[in-house]
């Protein structure tokens with residue numbers, strides 16, 4: 083039986099299920115901080131994220147030419163990030179899920195945009211925006227060689 087971790091927005095109308103192993107990244111970019119009111123503790127699951135209930139309450143905001151951010155139209159909880167080119171790949175927020183204890187942060191991204199007034203403990207890898215984009219481009223190049 084595969085592992086399922088449940089999640090929900092603040093009002094409970096949108097219910098989520100994360101399938102498989104969770105992976106938590108922290109994004110320090112200015113856009114995430116404005117959207118969430120602080121750094122984004124993003125989460126993905128190796129088996130994907132399912133919207134179990136309340137999809138009719140979900141609203142999408144076009145936050146850039148390439149991405150959308152999803153939130154609950156009733157309680158305003160910030161829930162999702164997705165690329166327009168891959169709308170089925172949902173990135174969610176760690177705080178939305180009932181996670182077990184003992185999880186660690188996988189990595190930090192856009193650390194060059196991180197303000198001085200907070201920090202995280204731990205030795206997780208820290209990538210600047212440029213380093214992240216370079217990795218993304220290398221992955222794209224890899225795919226085009228398939």
Ligand SMILES: [Zn+2]
Pocket residue numbers: 091092093094095096154155156157158159
């Ligand atoms: Zn809600």
Ligand SMILES: [Zn+2]
Pocket residue numbers: 109110111112113114115122192
């Ligand atoms: Zn961000």
